[in-house]
Amino acid sequence: MDGKVRVQATINGQPVEFLCEPRQSLLECLRDVLGLTGTKEGCSDGNCGACSVLLNGRLVNSCLVLGVEVDGQEVTTVEGLAGPDGLHPLQQAFIDHAALQCGYCTPGMLLAAKALLDREPEPSEERIRQWLAGNLCRCTGYDRIVRAVQDAARRMRREADAHAEG
């Protein structure tokens, strides 16, 4: 097995088993081993946030996590955002607010925003700006992204309320 390690994890809700070198990052495992290229490499030293994913619901830079560390853990990537009923409210809000241009930072931006809204359903604009400051974008000037996240938060609260009432 050439010194490779067997890893079992849940990725986007699916049980997955793969082999990786002990030195490989989660980012490399996702992209090169599992073919999940939606997660982007922007710097590989934790400075740009393009590779953001959720590890057990927590926001991480997948370039700073080793593949072997996710054994027995749950990982969510951009490929796992949309559900059977369609796009995630954040994805829809990014479309409605034109919150991207080149789109390379978008997967990481979406996951970072999801991590925030999952724990804080009603963040202030200031809080959104502070939270997203780890994700760089070179195209949009961020304003549309902030608006999209605010809008998605509203939609998600409405959905949650409807669910609670139903």
Add this chain to the structure above:
Amino acid sequence: MTAGAVGESVRRVDIEAKVQGRRRYPQDFSLPGMLHAVVVWAGYPHARIRRIDPSEALAVPGVLAVLTHEDVPVNEYGINIYDQPVLASDKVRWLGDRVAVVVAETLRAAERARDLVRVDYEELPIVDDPLEAMRPEATLVHEDRRSNLLKHIYVRRGNVEEGFAAADVIVEGTYHTPFVEHAYLQPEAGLAYIDDEGRVTVICAAQWPHDDLRQIAHALALPLEQVREVVPAVGGAFGGREDISVQILVALAAWRLRRPVKMVWSREESIRGHGKRHPFHMRHRWGATKEGRLTAVEIEAVLDAGAYASTSVPVLENAVSFLAGPYAVPHARIDGYAVYTNNAVTMAMRGFGATQPPVGYELQMDRLAEALGMDPVEIRMRNLLEPGSIAVTGNRMPAVTSARETLRAAALAAGWREEPQGWRRPGASILRASHLRRGIGVACAYKNVGYSFGFDDRSTAIVELALASDGSIQSALVRCAAVEVGQGVTTVLAQLAAQTLGLEVSRVRVALTDTAATPSAGSSSASRHVFMSGNAVVKACRQALEKRDAALREESGATRIVAEATFRGHDVRRTTAYDIVDGHCEPHISYSFGTQIAIVEVDIETGAVQVDRLIAATNAGTPVNPRLCLGQVAGGVHMGVGYALMEEFIQQKGQVRTARLSEYHIPTVADMPRELESIFTEVPDPDGPYGATGLGETPTLPTAPAILNAIHDATGAWITELPATPERVWRALRGVPAQPAAPARRPCP
């Protein structure tokens, strides 16, 4: 009938795929049997290569080849002149020179072997300052040239001595702008393979794929027909992908080894390996009457061209035409110099020689206003170019000249009032704390649209119509290699086609850029695609409609109509080169104008500057897609804020000091203005498609000088060297000079 036509903010055609991570960028492609290639970079910024020994590297299991200059059929490339070696042979001239390429079965093997390629260097003295480099005794970067001066361009208009004699006030200033990194989020990557028709094919990010082809074919000594480039999604470009990066290297490896070869640069390689925006050293001397009318300008600018020419000459040409600003001035003496050094190659970056000049001319304008006790809007209004004005290069400005409209719109939005005695600024606002100072600053700027100075700029589009039996159009396919780099050109071209064909935009498809399937549209640069490719698409659509009508008249029963059209910039305005005697010329095809007003808060204890509010008035002619236009403004302002406050690519003795994004800072969401107000003045460009024109670059230009002028308004300090970091502002407020670690600046020659 024409849902999604011109003027509607239709959704980007690529947005659904992008929010799902399904849109593929160059590094997302793989092929069976693919090899991995890595670059051996220059070990020194200036050194002679004595010997390259690949034997140890070749012994690493999995390594198939170490390619060196001996493997390159024609070892030269370059976007304007072939002055760069594909792989360095005798000498390296900057840290971005490539010495060898290691190709292996796995990336790990290639990386391991890279460290084992032995290159024996003889270090040479480094020329790292363009002003030093101009001295006759300076070390030569290119030994086959007599000096390091790449190009001197000048303009002589009227008689400056006479102009200064007529001035009631003269203001002088020196200004310095830094190297700037593009910092697109997607680092360079490419995958090359031999396609089924025997062409060496490169999947990569590019701005002008057909121009890449020319350079790849030249280096590989192949006919153009045997080379192909496919451009998938591109993760930002901003000028940084105009020059060749990985293209020739992967093509060479795939051609030699007859297997697919992939190369992906790390962020550090990206920062090291591609060029930067030119640093400018500018010296200005301006005279004006007491009524605030310009009488004369004398300007010198020295550009650091770095180690190779790249597009330094056209950047210099552009800069010289813009150095005096969008103002009418009767007497001018302007000199610009581009100089080789061992610093990073300098190249196109959003603005292309129009980004640095406003840092000089807009501070000069405020200095004049201050010296005369005039309002900064009023003094600009008295001098701005208008349609029919004679520019500094002797040409007459066209109908789209809208500087005044943008200034007026921004000033009104910021609270200025137009009174009988002139424009008057809003009163001071209330401070939040005693250590904070608020200020307001205004800046105007302009930029060419399309390629300039005699370049035969053109774009070609092919339109294919699918017809129903009654001749009605079912759908349209547009083939035009206008690269989508994020700006939204694909969507805009679809809208222009929809408008012309009277078709819903959802029925128009724009083909992916592939040199084997889409004709050359020219470069995704110079804010040119809306104007150039937009006109080409409209022209092709009109021809297709004529053909369709003819087919209907002839009852030919045709179900498919194809039309091809080329739009030439010279059909609108024939540009010319600088005249050898006085520099007069018809510089540009068309223009875009913008004004911005910044309201900043300066912390006088720390020197930190926060932009509270920014008003951007931009002329895009008639906007094709207002929401995409807003995206260009917001993104442009982002780069302008970075330019003003934090971005500086630093080299010391040719070594990169800002190698990572932890050292080279671009604005995060927390650094952006709290409030951005964008206004489009909508002065139509009669030569653009449906009155539209380009705006991709203009929103970047006024941001930095508006912020610098606001800092002065808040504190009284002139910051004349970008970026206005807290340390620079703090020192300026206290009159404390910079530490000797920062290189001393000398006046221009």
